[in-house]
Amino acid sequence: MAKESPPRPLRLALVGAGRGGSSLLEALEESETEIVAVCDRNPAAPGIAAAHRRGIPVHHDLEAFLAPCADADLVVDVTGDPEVGRRLAARLPPRVHVLDGTAARLLWELTRTTRAQAEAATRRNRRLERVYELAVALSATGDLHDAYQRVLRCALEVAEAPAGSVALLDERTGEMVLAAWRGFPEHFASFRRWRLRPGGLTTHILNRDSPTxxxxxxxxxxxxxxxxAEAGVRSVVAAPLRAQGRIVGILYVDDFAPRRFDEEAAWILGLLAEYAALALERLRLLEETRRMAVTDGLTRLANQQEFMRRLAEETERANRYGRPLSLITLDLDRFKAYNDRYGHLAGNELLQTLAATIQRVVRRSDLAARTGGEEFCILMPETETEEAARCAERLRREVAALADRYPERIRQAVTVSLGVATLPHHAEDAEALYRAADDALYTAKRGGRNRTVIHPDLAADGVPH
Incomplete structure (x- = not known):
């Protein structure tokens, strides 16, 4: 049996290239309909330029237009001119159908609606594809902060919005913490925390299951x-981030003008938020595990393994660029006697108090670590000996004052002995720097405790105090 040939495309001619005709041309652009000719007596009509771009024959005289119309299946008249309709009916062959008036408007409306539906489906599929791409990217990344930025970029693309942020709930303090933001000025980040207020907008968003x-x-x-308000935000769509029934935070998408975000965008943002919350929680737990691997469990300072890694890293960097690197080692004086007298729980509390004091004294660029039972180290990049010694002395005085500041927690006066050494003045590599600071520490111990000693002054009493 002979194979049937596919039907040929519908051949259409258009009279009138104004707003309606131009819209019809646009609506039919991706259809299989073959447009054989366009006619409008106005050369500046918007549909004329569109026809030229698509290579469609253009006529400005109805008589010249009638010749190609003889090969058309359908002539659409959107001029609204009864005279044009009469001339078309009189001159065209009976097999050529003419649509004018209400019929032409109906065709235009159906074509426009079909195109709008196709565009909406394409937009929805593009948005869902973007969410899928985000899911793949989040499954591959191990960086929590990178994940925040990826989630935010995807949300802004889906909603076609200029700005947004990710805020996390700190369950310990009951505050929201800004984790990532885009599209805002630099000072936006200066207000990183805010407390939940009963009846406030944040509380309202968190209490809903769907985007607001x-x-x-x-x-x-x-x-x-x-x-x-200070950032100039006028409209918002916000999706709660929940992982396994637990509130993680909020994904905000913002605009600086009043705007009603479309329901489809809000629905897709809700899907995005559901997956993102699970992925972010997984990464948070992974990062917490990493942090625990490099952190001393009692004091929350870096542990010895992390300290030795950073010491080697910073020593290499200091030698490469010819920069100073100072190290402070310190030890609680007579800690064993304190432990024996008051018990291990009191001893642990003292170690925690000392760690908090160290964190309060050192700079953010310094690394504080617990390297033994009552032994601690402070690594100070880009720091000369004199500045490190001043830091050590301040810490010694702060510790000596603990018994007065926390009488209910510190059972007797406690003190520390400290040693200071600096690369390249006192050592050339990581091992020698550690040994130099440690030698200075034990010189301070032998010299009577509760003092700071700088490495070259091993025979001296240390820094005056």
Whole structure:
């Protein structure tokens, strides 16, 4: 049996290239319909330029237009001119159908609606594909901060919005913490925390299972985070981040003008938030595990393994660039006697108090570590001996004052002995720097305790205090 040939495309001619005709041309652009000719007596009509771009024959005289119309299946007249309709009916062959008036408008409306539906489906599929790409990327990354930025970029693309942020719930303090932001000025990050308020916008968002759409925050009765108002935010769609029934935070998408985000975008943001919350929680637990691997469990300072890694790393960097690197070693004086008298729990509490004091004294660029039972180290990049010695002395005085500051926790006066050494003045490599600071520490111990000793001054009493 002979194979049937596919039907040929519908051949259409268009009279009238104004707004309606131009819209019809646009709506039919991706269809299989073959447009054989376009006619409009106005050369500046918008549809004329569109026809030229697509290589469609253009006529400005109806008589010249009628010749190619004889090969068309359908002539659509959107001019609204009865005279044009009469001339087409009189001159065209009976097999050529003419649509004018209401019929032409109906065709245009059906074509426009079909195209709009196709565009909406394409947009929805593109948004869902973007969420899928995010899911793949999140499964591959091990960096929590990179994940925050990826989630935020995807959310802004899905909602076609200029700004947004990710805020996490700190369960310990009951505060929201800004984790990532895009599209805001630099000072936006200066307000990193805010407390949940009963009846406030943040509380309202967290209590909902689906995204919250706010077309204009100035019309709200609930208290609004002043950070949003200060940044000029007017409209918001916010999706709660929940992982296994636990509130993780909120994904915010913002605009600086009043706007009602479309329901489809909000729905897809809800899907994005569901997956993102699980992925972010997984990465948070992974990062917590990593942190625990390099952290002393009692004091929350770096542990000895992490300290030795950083010491080698910073020593190599200091030698490569010819920069100073100082190391302070310190030891609680008579800690064994304290432990024996008051018990291990009191001893652990003292170690925790000392660790908190060290954290309060050192800079953010320094690394504080617990390297033994009552032994601690402070690694100070880009620091000369004199500055390190001043830090050591301040720490010695702070520790000596603990018994007065925390009488209910510190059972007797406690002190520390400290040693200071600096690369390249006192050592050339990591092992020698550690040994030099340690030698200075034990010189301080032998010299009577509760003092600071700098490595070259091993025979001296140390830094005056």
């Amino acid at each position: 759409i706010i077309p204009d925050i100035t019309a709200l009765e609930e208290p609004v985070n002043p950070l949003l």
